[in-house]
Amino acid sequence: MTGASYPVVEVLRTRHTGYLLFTSLLGRLPGAMAALALVQLVRSTSGDFGFAGLITAVYVVAGAVGQPLLGRLIDRLGQIAVLAVSGILSFLAFTGMALTLEPLPGPAVALAAAAGVFTPPLEPALRALWPRLVAPGPQLKAAFSLDAGAQEIIFILGPLLTVAGIAVFGPIGNLLFAGGLGLIGALAFVLNPAPRAASVERRSVATRSGVRSPILVPAIARVAVFTFGIGVPVGALTIVATASEAARSADGLAGWILAVNALGALIGATVVGIRPLGSTPARLLTACGLLLALGYLPLAATASPTWAYVIAAGVSGLMLPPTLGQVFERISQLSPAAALTEANGWVVSAMTLGVGAGTLAAGAVVGSAGTAAVTWVVLGASALTALLALIALRDHERRTASSLAANR
Template sequence: MDQPEDVASPPVARLATTLLATSLLGRLPQAMSALALVRIVIDGGGGYAFAGALTGGYVVASTVGTPLLGRVIDVTGRSRAVLLASGVVSTAALLGLALLVTAAPPAAFLLALVAGFAFPPLEPTLRSLWPRIMAPGAQLARAFGADAAAQEVLFILGPLLAVAAAALLGATGGVQVMAVAGLIGTVLFCTHRLLRDRVATSEGREAHPSALRTRAVRTLIVAQVAAGLPIGVLTISAARLAAIAGESALNGWALAVNAGGALTGALLIARFPPRIAPERALRILLVLLALLYLPTAAFGLTPAVWLAGASLAGLCLPPLLTQVFAITATTPQASLTEANGWVISAFSVGIGVGTALAGVLAGSVLAIIGASVVALLGAMYASPSRLGARPPMPG
C-alpha cells in the first residue's frame, strides 16, 4: 500500500493506535464534564439550576469553539500550536473554576465558558489525519469505524471515571483530575510529527475557504442535528420510564444499554464496512436510527423489553457516524479540520436540542415520535446528490 512519505514509519497500525489513544485521553474532560461539573456545584451547596447552567455553558461554548479553532488550524497550518495553546487555556480555566465555583459562582460560570470555547479541537484534528494515514477504501473505513467505537468507550468510561475521581478526591479533585488528564492527553497527541506546524503564506490563507461554503458539509450539519435529536430525547425518556416503573436505577441502565448497543454497532461497522458508497449508506442508516428509537415511546412495555429496545436503538449511531466521517474526509484538505469541527458540533447541538425539548415535553411519546420524524426528514434531505463531492461555492 502506498503511504505518504511522512507516515511511512512507524507502522500504520501503531501510529493510528497512538493518535487515537492520546486523543481519547485529551478528550476526557468532554466525557467527564456532565457529572463532574454537576457534582462540584451540588457538593458545594449550590442548586441544580446553577449546575445545569454551568454544564450547559461549558458544552455550548465547546460547540461554538470547536469549528472556529479548527478554522484557525486550517488557515494558519499551526495545528500543534493551536492545540497546545487552547489546551493550556482550557485547563487553566477548569482549574480556576474548581476553586471559585463556591466562592464566586459568576466567575466560575465565565470560566466554564472559556474552558469550553478553548477546548482543543482534538477530535476534528484526528479525523483530518485519517485520510493522510490510511489507504482509501476499506482501510480508511475501518479506521473511521474504530474511531467511532473508541468514542463510545470514552463516553461509557467518562462518567464512571468522574464518579471514581469525585469519590477518591472529592468533587473539586474530580474536576482537577479531569482538567489535568485532558492537558496531558493533548500534549501527548501533539508530540507526533504529523502535528508539526507549518507556516501559511498569505496566498495560502486565501486558498482556505470556509468549509461552510461546501454543500456536502452544510448537508452533513443538517443530518447531524437530525441524528442527535433522538439521542438527546432518550436522556429524558429514560428518566420518565424510571419514574413510571418506580425504579430510579432504570434511568442509568437505559443509558448504559443504549451505549452498549452503540458500542456493538461500532465494532460491527469496523469489522464489516458497508459495500455501498457512504453518501447512500448515510441516508439508509439515518432512517434506521429514526425507526429504531420509536419503540422507546412504548412506555407500557415491561422494563426489560423497553431496555432491549433502547439497546437496539443505539446500534445504528456509530455506523452512521462512520459514514459522516468518510464523507467529511472528501472535503478539500484546506478546510478539512474546520469541516470536521462543524459536523461534530452539529451532532452536539442536536443532542442538546433533543434533551431540552424532551424536558419541556416531560419525555412524552410526542417527544420521541417528533424526534424520529425530524430524523427521517433529515434523512430525506441528505440525498446522495447533496452529499457528493463538490467544489466550494464562489464568494
C-alpha cells in the same frame, strides 16, 4: 479467514493509529466528565441546581462554538501549536472555575465558557489525520467507524471516572482531575510524529489556497444539518431513560438503559469495523439516518416489559457509529484539504447542538406533560432525524457536491 484480513485490525496495526486514538480519547474525557462534575460541585456548595444547569449549558455551548474556530486555526497554523495552547488554556479555565465557583459564581460562569471554547479539538484533528494514516476504501471506512465507536467508551468511562475522582479528590479536585486528563491527552497527542508532519503540510496548503469556511459549502452545510438530526434522539434518550425509570419505579433503570444503548453502539461499530459498508457515503448517509431513526422507535412502546425495553435501548444504539462513520468519510470527501479540520469541527458542533436540543426539548415536554409523554418524545425525535436525513442529501445536491469535490 484470518483476523489480519479484517480492515479494523489493519487500521489498528498501522503505525501511529493506536497511539493517536488512545491519546485523543484521553484528551476528550473532560467533555464526558464535566456535566456531572459541575453538578456535583454545585451540589456540594450552593446546592442550586438551576445554577448547575446554567454553568453546564454554558460549557457545552461554548465548546460547540470553539471546535470549528479552533479547527480553522489548525488548518492555518498546524495541529501542534493550537492543540497544545488550547489544552493549557482549557486546563487553566477548569482550575479557575473550580476555585471560584463558590465565592465568585459570575466569574466561574465566564471561566466555564473559556474552558468550553478552548477545549482542544482532538476529535476533528484526528479525523483530519485518518486519510493520511490509512489506505482509502475499507480501511478508511473502518477507521472512521472505529473512531465513532471509541467515542462511546468515553461516555461510559466519563461518569465512572467522575465518581471515582470525587471519592479520591473531592468535588473541587475532581474538576481539576478532569481538566488535567484533557491537558495530558492533548500534549501526548501532539508528541506523535503524525500531527507534526500534518502541521507542516497543512500550513503549506493553507497558505496557497486561502479557502473560505467549509460551512459555506452547501453540501457540507447539509451534512452538518443531517448530523444535528442524529444528535436529537441521542440527547432525548437521557430524558427518556430517566422518565422510564420513574414511570416503572425501577431504581437504576436509567443507568441500564444508557449503558446498554452504549453497548449497542459498540456492537454496531465492531460489525462495520469488521465488515465496512460497501457503498459510498453519498448513497449511504440517508439510508443510515433513516435506519437510526427507525431503531429508536421501539422505545416509544413504554408499556413493553422492562427487559424488552432495555433490549430496545441496545437496538437504538446499533446504527449510531455506522452513521457517524459515513458522516466523517463524506466530510473528508467534500471538504477542501486546507479546511478539513474546520469542516470536522462544524460536524462535531452540529452533533453537540443536536444532543443539547434533544435533551432540552425532551426535558421540557416530559416536565410539562409527565412521563406519559415519553412516547411522543421518541416519535418526535425519530421523525425529525428521518426528515433531516431525507432533506439533507437530495439528488440535485448530491450532484452539486460531487461537482464541488471534483473541482476543488
